[in-house]
Amino acid sequence: xxxxxxGARPDPSRPDRPCEAPDCPLPGEYRAPRDxxxxxxxxxxxxxxxREYNRxxxxxxxxxxxxxxxxxxxxxxxxxxxxPLGRLGGARLDPEILRDPFHILSDQVAMAQRKxxxxxxxxxxxxxxxxxxxxxxxxxxxLALKTRYKExxxxxxxDTNQGxxxxxxxxxxxxxxxxxxxxxxxxxxxxxx
Ligand SMILES: [Zn+2]
Numbered sequence: 001x002x003x004x005x006x007g008a009r010p011d012p013s014r015p016d017r018p019c020e021a022p023d024c025p026l027p028g029e030y031r032a033p034r035d036x037x038x039x040x041x042x043x044x045x046x047x048x049x050x051r052e053y054n055r056x057x058x059x060x061x062x063x064x065x066x067x068x069x070x071x072x073x074x075x076x077x078x079x080x081x082x083x084p085l086g087r088l089g090g091a092r093l094d095p096e097i098l099r100d101p102f103h104i105l106s107d108q109v110a111m112a113q114r115k116x117x118x119x120x121x122x123x124x125x126x127x128x129x130x131x132x133x134x135x136x137x138x139x140x141x142x143l144a145l146k147t148r149y150k151e152x153x154x155x156x157x158x159d160t161n162q163g164x165x166x167x168x169x170x171x172x173x174x175x176x177x178x179x180x181x182x183x184x185x186x187x188x189x190x191x192x193x
Contacts, residue, residue, distance in 0.1 A: 014044060021049040127184060130177035142185045149178040 020043050021026040028044030032053045042170050045053055118123035123131055123138035131138060153176050154160065161167035 017044060019046040019049050020044055021046070021052075026048055035091075036093045042072060124184075127181060130180045133173055134181070140181070140185070142182065142189065145178070145181055149174070153178075 010027075011031045011149055014027075014029045014031065016029050018024065019026045024046055026046035026049075028046065030045050030049050030050035031042040032045060034041040034043055043053070081101070121138065127138075131140070134145075134152060136145065136148055153171065156167045156171040156174060158168055158171070
């Protein structure tokens with residue numbers, strides 16, 4: 001029989017249920033916030049497991065998803081969750097933490113990854129109209145843009161439309177859209193170098 005450490009006491013409002021850690025037979029007497037967005041919802045663990053849970057939790061406390069993502073990107077290309085060494089006091093990484101026993105971190109990683117993928121496939125708002133007009137997807141490179149532009153410019157050129165006014169207007173729109181996208185891509189490619 002171990003004595004509770006650090007003066008921790010079972011939560012008086014605990015529900016009568018076992019610890020949520022897999023296969024743990026102890027009563028779930030200690031509460032932990034469910035996640036960063038549901039601070040008023042709890043999970044219930046035994047003392048050892050609540051401590052384990054809280055160590056994983058603390059890493060993300062106060063961090064935005066972008067920050068979590070940034071921290072993860074610095075590691076092995078999204079292969080596994082990692083911790084900034086500074087937060088854990090240098091090289092003294094606790095192997096228990098790295099095991100991520102409740103998949104708390106891997107769940108959050110998956111969530112951040114899904115969000116990043118969704119962001120990457122969505123064009124910046126100021127470019128959407130131009131992309132629609134040229135019937136282009138996102139992301140796009142300057143070669144694809146140029147190819148598409150040439151195609152449309154030819155199709156709506158006054159010479160191929162017997163001076164049709166609507167084709168002429170359309171071509172003006174296409175020129176504007178092309179110009180906007182070209183500048184945007186040139187800027188993005190310059191800053192990526
Ligand atoms: Zn437990």
